[in-house]
Amino acid sequence: MTALIEVSITDLAHDGRGVARRSDGKTVFVAGALPGETARVHIVKRNRHFDEARIEELLVRSPQRIEPRCPHFGTCSGCSMQHLPTAAQIAAKQDVLAENFERIGKVAPARWLEPLTGEPWGYRRKGRLSVKWVAKKDKVVVGFREDNPRFIADLGQCHTLLPAVGLRIAELGALIGGLEARADIAQIEIAAGDDTVALTLRNLRPLSDADRSALVEFARHHGLAILLQPGGPDSVTPLWPDTVALSFAIPEFDVDIAFRPLDFIQVNGDMNLRMIHHALELLELAPGDRVLDLFCGLGNFTLPIARRVAAVTGVEGEAALVARSRDNALRNGIDNARFFAADLAVDQRDAPWARESWDKLLLDPPRSGAAGVFDYLPRKGTDRIVYVSCHPGSLARDAGILVNRHGFRLEAAGVMDMFPHTAHVESIATFVRE
Structure with missing residues (x-):
């Protein structure tokens, strides 16, 4: 084992590890450490610009530190923040989102949304x-x-x-x-x-x-x-x-979505229902609206949207999910929703759905974000965008594109605690054309 060094933790990294600096100025990421703590640690991995360490002895304990509920905490990679109260976890995630907006996108929301939260245990379906x-x-x-x-x-x-x-x-x-x-x-x-x-x-x-x-x-x-x-x-x-x-029901919109065991669905079922309600409220749907839903998956947002608007189109890269989206529209008696299979990482400007006029746009991309879409969308008639994000860095980058290249204003943003006790930051943002 390497010699122990004493460090003071000044911040939390995006992955939930504590951040400290060695006497020579090199950054050290310390697993399981919290801001305000002092610890003796041993270095487990050295990198050119930073080191990674584990606590050997906690010298000064944060008043926020709590006992993790799970006996496997610190060994299992499934959770990294059980030693923080839930409210403090959410505040840390909001800080990560704000820092990404400022550093990457050079933008800030006009207002912060209240964090969307739910039951923090037994939530993974x-x-x-x-x-x-x-x-x-x-x-x-x-x-x-x-x-x-x-x-x-x-x-x-x-x-x-x-x-x-x-x-x-x-x-x-x-x-x-x-x-x-x-x-x-x-x-x-x-x-x-x-x-x-x-x-x-x-x-x-x-x-x-x-x-x-x-x-x-x-x-x-x-x-x-x-x-x-x-x-x-x-x-x-x-x-x-x-x-x-x-299958899972979305009672507020009288929708029931069937899926297969290996299909992608939102991990947190209760939070998914809250998120759908939240997103559709932010879209401010009107009966005459035409809405485009990109990265639509099984129609998690598309089918509820269909209950509130004149027409909605969902686009998804995985053809099997598109087929099941169409089946779900039929089984729910929805006839104003269309679905297309398309690789949204590739320029789709010549696709029929991309050339149509859309009042509102909903985005729910993977971790890589939706930057490729912005080469040909949104069109002039689109005045409101709701962006559901599973990675704050790609959301911040895309927010900068929408604000600086397309003339939108970042109206509101906030975190959704889809994965309690993990460092995963799920968030939502609303953009309105200036």
Whole structure:
């Protein structure tokens, strides 16, 4: 082990680590440290411009520090902020968003929205657990990756996963450890609808009858659905029951969205409903509006929007999701929503939907943001944009483009605590044409 050094923590980094400076001025990121704390740390990784460290001894403790609820905190990479109260986590995320706007986009919102918050525990309805048979331990390890991604955190339970799965991780490990194919199960994909919790096991070889029977018995006993994935995404098939139907309702808009176990849906179901309401309020929809929804996925926003406007078009890069969006429109009796498959990272200015006039635009891009879209959109008739973001840096960059190149004003912005206890910053911003 390297010699210990004493550091004072002055700030929180975007990933939840404490920030300190060595006596020579070099930045040190300290896992699990909070502003105002002093600690003896050891350096675990040296880089040219910064070092990474772990606490060996906490000398001065922050008054904000609380005891993490999860015994795996500090080992599992799933959460990095359980040692902060929820209100302080949200304030830190708002600070990250504000700093990104200022540093990257050179913009600031005219007003800050109240943070959107929900239940901070048992909220994850979607997730992927890694699975590995460890001969030295004579057991199967089930969990999220550790900070060192080569290793899997040996979890007994997880308090952020929905309880039907989160409180049964040790049982899942014991179940798989008792299978003949225990070394051939690589991961468990969790997907929960309103009525069904489905576990999709990635099995690297066919399972024996005995293994299949053990899995069915576990599923029956705990009220779960079990599916197997021996190959790519199209290979997923139900083991028990014979058919697995997943869906979630958006009651405020009389919409019910069906999805498949490997489809992308918002991880936090309760916050998703709040976010949809929030976004549609910010759009200020009118009955005669024509709305364009880019990166629309399964129609999470598109279908609720359709209940409030004259017409809405959703565009998504994954053709399979577009097909299911169309199916969901049919099953909800919605006939004023259209869906198109298009790679939005590529110039789409000649696409028919891009040449149409849109009153309002909703964006919900991946981490890379929506900068490519702004080469041909928004058109002159679009006077309001709501941007849902999963990465504050790309939102800040795109905000700068909309304000400085397209003549919009950043009317409002705020964080949405979609992932409590993690450093992930989900946010929303409204832009209005000057």
